[in-house]
Each structure stands twice: as structure tokens, then as C-alpha cells.
Amino acid sequence: MILLGLLAAYFTLFSAGLGITLLIFRGAPRINILECCCLSWLFGAGAVSIALWICGIFLSGFALQITVASLCILFVALGWRAIRHPRSKFVLPSPTGWLEWFLASLLLTEIALVLFVSCKHTLGWDGLLVWEIKARYAFLNGGVIPAGYYSNPGRAFSHPEYPLSIPFTELWLYLWMGQPHQFWIKTIFGTYYAAGTVLLCLLAARVSGHRWSGLAVATILPFVPFLTSAPGGVIVGYADFPLSVVYLAGLGYLVLFSVNGDSRALIIYGFCLALLPWIKREGLILWSVLAFLGFIVSWRRRKRAQFGISLLPGLFLIASWRAYLSFIHCVPSSEFSLSVSGKLTELGARIGPIARLLLLEVSNQTDWSIFWLAAALTIFYLGFRFYAMQSWILIGAVIAPIVLYCASYLFTTWSSYSAHVTSSLPRLLLQIVPASLLAIATVLPLRSGYRQSLDSASP
Amino acid sequence: MRAGRHIATILHTTLWAGVFATLLFRTTPDLYRDVRVSRIGPIDPNRSIEPYFRGLTGIANGPQRLGDILEYLPREKPLLIFVRADSGQTRSERNEDSQSEFLGMLVGYISWPRDVRIISVRESTIEKEIAAITPDSIAGMAFCGLSAPSWLGKAIHLGSGISLVAVKRSP
Numbered sequence: 001m002i003l004l005g006l007l008a009a010y011f012t013l014f015s016a017g018l019g020i021t022l023l024i025f026r027g028a029p030r031i032n033i034l035e036c037c038c039l040s041w042l043f044g045a046g047a048v049s050i051a052l053w054i055c056g057i058f059l060s061g062f063a064l065q066i067t068v069a070s071l072c073i074l075f076v077a078l079g080w081r082a083i084r085h086p087r088s089k090f091v092l093p094s095p096t097g098w099l100e101w102f103l104a105s106l107l108l109t110e111i112a113l114v115l116f117v118s119c120k121h122t123l124g125w126d127g128l129l130v131w132e133i134k135a136r137y138a139f140l141n142g143g144v145i146p147a148g149y150y151s152n153p154g155r156a157f158s159h160p161e162y163p164l165s166i167p168f169t170e171l172w173l174y175l176w177m178g179q180p181h182q183f184w185i186k187t188i189f190g191t192y193y194a195a196g197t198v199l200l201c202l203l204a205a206r207v208s209g210h211r212w213s214g215l216a217v218a219t220i221l222p223f224v225p226f227l228t229s230a231p232g233g234v235i236v237g238y239a240d241f242p243l244s245v246v247y248l249a250g251l252g253y254l255v256l257f258s259v260n261g262d263s264r265a266l267i268i269y270g271f272c273l274a275l276l277p278w279i280k281r282e283g284l285i286l287w288s289v290l291a292f293l294g295f296i297v298s299w300r301r302r303k304r305a306q307f308g309i310s311l312l313p314g315l316f317l318i319a320s321w322r323a324y325l326s327f328i329h330c331v332p333s334s335e336f337s338l339s340v341s342g343k344l345t346e347l348g349a350r351i352g353p354i355a356r357l358l359l360l361e362v363s364n365q366t367d368w369s370i371f372w373l374a375a376a377l378t379i380f381y382l383g384f385r386f387y388a389m390q391s392w393i394l395i396g397a398v399i400a401p402i403v404l405y406c407a408s409y410l411f412t413t414w415s416s417y418s419a420h421v422t423s424s425l426p427r428l429l430l431q432i433v434p435a436s437l438l439a440i441a442t443v444l445p446l447r448s449g450y451r452q453s454l455d456s457a458s459p
Numbered sequence: 460m461r462a463g464r465h466i467a468t469i470l471h472t473t474l475w476a477g478v479f480a481t482l483l484f485r486t487t488p489d490l491y492r493d494v495r496v497s498r499i500g501p502i503d504p505n506r507s508i509e510p511y512f513r514g515l516t517g518i519a520n521g522p523q524r525l526g527d528i529l530e531y532l533p534r535e536k537p538l539l540i541f542v543r544a545d546s547g548q549t550r551s552e553r554n555e556d557s558q559s560e561f562l563g564m565l566v567g568y569i570s571w572p573r574d575v576r577i578i579s580v581r582e583s584t585i586e587k588e589i590a591a592i593t594p595d596s597i598a599g600m601a602f603c604g605l606s607a608p609s610w611l612g613k614a615i616h617l618g619s620g621i622s623l624v625a626v627k628r629s630p
Contacts, residue, residue, distance in 0.1 A: 009516075220482055
């Protein structure tokens with residue numbers, strides 16, 4: 001019965017996402033099945049969690065579950081209808097040559113292994129006490145987080161102000177399984193990993209113009225030690241990896257839009273942008289970076305109006321969540337304070353030590369091996385070898401979040417700001433790893449793929 | 460010109476092959492260890508909270524037993540959870556502080572929907588903190604990684620990590 005419920009939960013999640021994806025790809029002559037599946041997961045998890053939150057304001061219990069499930073079916077019906085007129089062709093890209101076959105097989109094996117390993121581990125500290133706790137309390141209250149939870153200072157340790165994408169995806173599984181089952185929700189993170197690696201492979205192949213390059217960076221992903229071995233990686237149920245996948249998708253489609261001006265890429269970018277602050281609070285910083293880069297691209301492409309529209313879902317979600325937290329008197333976060341009056345010298349004195357801690361972290365061989373050395377090498381390549389605008393977008397997307405994350409520690413209220421940096425910076429860096437791999441993929445081929453056809457409809 | 464391009468190609472290929480090979484060979488032993496260590500399951504609803512509780516207190520079915528005990532406490536009053544303040548000087552003491560804090564949060568997690576207050580205290584000042592509490596305003600006290608003062612009366616011990624003291628109601 002639990003397994004049937006789990007299957008129904010995944011079916012409805014993917015249905016909602018598939019419907020949204022098909023609506024975006026309406027009119028495309030060819031639709032890549034793998035790309036469609038990955039985007040279906042990202043958009044499905046986002047749409048269901050948003051629907052649970054908004055519908056939960058008015059409904060609870062079985063009525064809430066049925067309403068959200070009906071929305072999922074409605075989405076897939078609309079999407080299916082949209083691609084039938086004119087009829088689009090679904091294609092499944094297959095590897096060519098021994099190298100692509102070898103890398104594709106390795107990629108599949110890695111996905112299976114990460115799923116296997118993540119099922120063996122328990123949820124980590126934050127996975128349990130920041131994310132799962134919200135899903136459990138909502139489940140025990142008919143699918144709605146009680147208002148008392150947000151305003152309870154005794155449970156401020158669980159960050160009630162954090163957004164609900166991950167907890168409400170977990171809640172959706174709980175509602176269908178009929179019990180808060182901590183084992184099965186771990187499959188969510190394995191699914192994010194699978195969607196993330198395949199999307200990285202597809203986007204890197206298109207951006208670099210070489211499929212082997214995309215396969216190479218996707219297969220190397222689990223060999224970044226922090227991802228699979230450290231607390232905060234993929235296998236412990238934290239939100240950082242899902243956030244990194246959505247950031248990668250947003251960045252990848254922005255680069256594609258900058259190359260070919262495909263409006264579908266801009267729509268996907270807009271939806272990914274909206275999901276960033278809905279997954280984790282730090283997503284707001286990633287949202288700002290991608291929005292700024294999007295502004296530059298749309299300015300050059302003279303598509304400022306479309307860009308403005310693509311920002312709207314994210315702005316709506318950010319404003320709605322803020323208003324909701326204020327309305328229910330949520331305990332405010334006390335980790336950062338923007339008050340700088342009379343403290344400028346003190347803040348200035350933190351810059352050097354924070355930069356030193358960053359250098360120490362990126363050179364930490366146990367967590368990162370030589371990954372950040374490779375990323376630095378890539379930035380050097382992009383800056384000096386390729387002079388295309390896409391290079392500067394990729395450089396900005398890797399460097400700007402790191403700078404902004406470090407700058408945020410200037411305003412920490414922790415008694416020891418260095419303790420705050422060392423405890424959270426590794427997880428923040430993880431959020432940039434897939435985007436950095438996308439950049440690495442562009443410099444791997446000897447010839448830049450920018451001049452090749454990068455039609456997003458191409459498999 | 461052609462020779463220069465040839466050398467650049469060789470250098471480029473060697474560089475990136477080296478980078479990928481280093482990532483591959485340095486991390487493979489860790490991945491192998493992760494795949495080999497422990498096993499999947501148990502496929503249990505408390506798959507995450509149960510092992511943590513067992514690891515920190517040494518008892519099985521801890522979340523269930525704690526939940527059962529809390530049923531006997533008045534629902535409308537808060538539970539005070541005492542945890543060790545960040546006062547450790549040595550690595551081992553800091554580790555104990557961290558475990559006490561985590562255990563306190565687990566107790567808070569399980570106690571839902573009861574109101575909880577987590578209070579960080581040093582062992583030297585715990586009696587003073589408790590003396591300042593009005594007994595009628597709380598349902599009970601949980602001591603995580605700390606010993607309950609003996610003058611509070613009989614405490615219920617949940618393994619080695621948690622002591623629960625129900626507050627006697629005034630007549």
C-alpha cells in the first residue's frame with residue numbers, strides 16, 4: 001500500500017511537470033525525451049509544492065490532496081493537447097561511438113550507485129530538523145503547516161522562515177503513502193541527482209557543441225568528494241543539491257537563449273529563476289545573479305520585454321512568501337543583520353579573514369579534491385581563450401555567487417563569524433558545482449562549439 | 460605554426476586528462492567505501508530519527524518511548540529542554556556540546572504539537588536557571604546530555620542522554 005502511494009505521488013508529480021514542460025515546448029518540431037523528463041521533475045516538484053502551499057491556505061486533508069492531484073492531471077492534459085496541434089516528435093538521443101557509449105554507461109551506473117548509497121544513509125541534521133520536520137508537522141495537520149509552528153520561538157532551530165519546495169515535495173509523498181515515512185522520501189534526492197546529471201550532460205553538450213564533453217563533465221560530478229561523502233551532499237537530504245540543479249538549468253537555458261534567441265529557453269530560464277528562492281533562502285542570491293545576467297543577455301538580444309515577463313513568476317513568489325511570513329508572524333531569522341551604523345571598520349576587518357577562509361575551503365582536498373583548481377583553470381580559459389559573451393555569462397555565474405555569499409558573512413550575527421563561514425560555506429559552494437561543470441564543459445573541446453548549431457530542439 | 464598548434468593540442472589534452480584522472484582516482488576509494496559500508500534499510504518510518512536517537516542515548520525505539528512519556532505531561536504547558544551551552548574547551552567537550560544540542564532538537568522535534576523552549580546552559584549555572592523557573596508555568600523539563608539536579612526529585616532516564624522530570628503541580 002505504501003509503495004502504491006509512493007508511485008501515485010511520483011506519477012502526479014511528474015504529470016504536473018510534464019504538462020508544464022509540454023506547454024513550454026508547444027510548437028517544437030522535436031522534443032528530447034530525456035530533457036523532458038528532467039524538466040518534468042524540476043517543474044513538477046516546484047508546481048506541486050507551490051500548489052500545496054497556496055491551496056493549503058483554504059483547504060486541508062483529503063480535499064487538499066484531491067485538489068492538488070486534479071491540478072496535476074489538468075496540467076498534463078493541457079500539455080498533451082498543446083503538443084498534438086501541431087504534432088511534435090519525441091526523440092531519444094543515443095550515443096554514437098565507443099567513447100560516448102562508455103561515458104553514457106558510466107553515467108547510468110553512477111546514478112544507480114548514488115540512489116543506492118543515498119538509500120543507505122539517514123537524513124542529515126538539516127535534512128531532518130530543517131526540511132523533513134516541516135513535512136511531518138504539515139502531514140500531522142492535514143497537509144498544512146500550523147500557524148503556531150511559524151511563530152513558535154522554541155522551534156526556531158528548524159528555520160520556520162525557510163521556503164517549502166523540499167518539505168512540501170516530501171509532504172506530497174507522505175500524503176499519498178498515508179504516513180510520514182523517512183525512508184522513502186530519500187528517493188526525492190536521488191531523483192534530483194538523476195535529473196541534475198542528465199540535464200548537465202544535455203546542456204553542456206549543447207553549450208559546448210560536443211556531446212562527449214557533456215557526458216564527460218556529467219560523469220565526473222560524483223567524483224567531487226563533497227557531493228557524496230561530506231555532510232550536506234546529495235545523500236543526506238539537504239536542499240543545496242536540488243538548488244544547484246535548478247541554478248544549473250536556469251544558467252544553461254540562459255546561455256542557450258543568448259546563442260540562439262529561442263524564446264522557449266527564456267521561458268524555462270524564467271521558471272527556474274522562480275524556483276530558486278522557493279527551494280532555499282540563499283536561492284535569492286542565485287536569483288539576483290541569474291536575473292542580472294539575464295538582463296544583460298536580453299539587452300543585447302533586444303528582448304527586454306520578454307525578459308521582464310520571465311522575472312514575474314519569481315518576483316510574485318518572493319513577494320508572496322514574504323507577505324505570508326509577515327501575516328502569520330513568523331519568528332524572524334536572527335542570523336544576519338544589515339545594520340552597519342558605527343560598525344564599518346569592524347565589517348572591513350572581516351574581509352581579509354573571510355577571503356582567507358574561502359581560500360582554505362576551496363583548497364580543502366578532502367572535500368573538493370582539485371575541483372576548484374579545475375574551475376579556476378576554466379575561468380582562465382574562458383577569459384583568455386574564448387571571447388564570446390557566453391564566456392562572460394559563465395564566468396559571472398560561477399564567481400558572482402561566491403563573492404556575494406562571502407559578502408553576506410560580513411553581516412552575520414554569530415559571535416564568531418569565522419565559525420559561521422566554516423560551518424556553512426562548503427554547502428554554499430556546492431550550489432555552484434554543476435554550474436562550474438557546465439563552464440568546464442565549454443573549454444574541454446579544442447574548438448569552441450559556440451559557432452555550431454545549438455538549437456535547443458536538437459537532442 | 461602547425462607545430463605550435465600541435466604542441467598546444469597535446470598540452471591542452473594532457474592538462475584536462477590529468478585533471479579528470481586526478482578527480483577520478485582520488486575520490487574512487489571514498490565512493491567504494493560508501494558503497495560497501497552498511498546496508499539499505501531498515502525500511503522504517505523512523506529511518507532517520509531512530510538511529511540518531513539510538514546513537515545518542517543507547518536505547519531502541521527512543522522516539523516512540525519519549526512520545527509515550529510526554530503523553531502524561533499537561534498538554535497546554537511548555538516543555539523546557541536544557542542543552543549544554545557552547546562552552547567546551549577541548550574537542551571532545553565541543554563534541555559533547557554539539558551532541559547535547561542535537562539531542563535537544565530531536566526532543567523538540569518529537570514533542571510536537573507541544574510548545575517547547577530550548578535553553579542552553581552551563582553545568583555550573585543550571586541550578587540557578589532552574590530556580591528562576593515558576594513550576595506552575597511548565598509541564599516538565601528534559602535534560603539532554605546534562606544531569607538533572609537531584610533535588611528536583613525522581614527523573615525518568617531515557618538511556619544515557621536524556622533525563623525527564625515532570626513538574627509536580629502545586630495543590
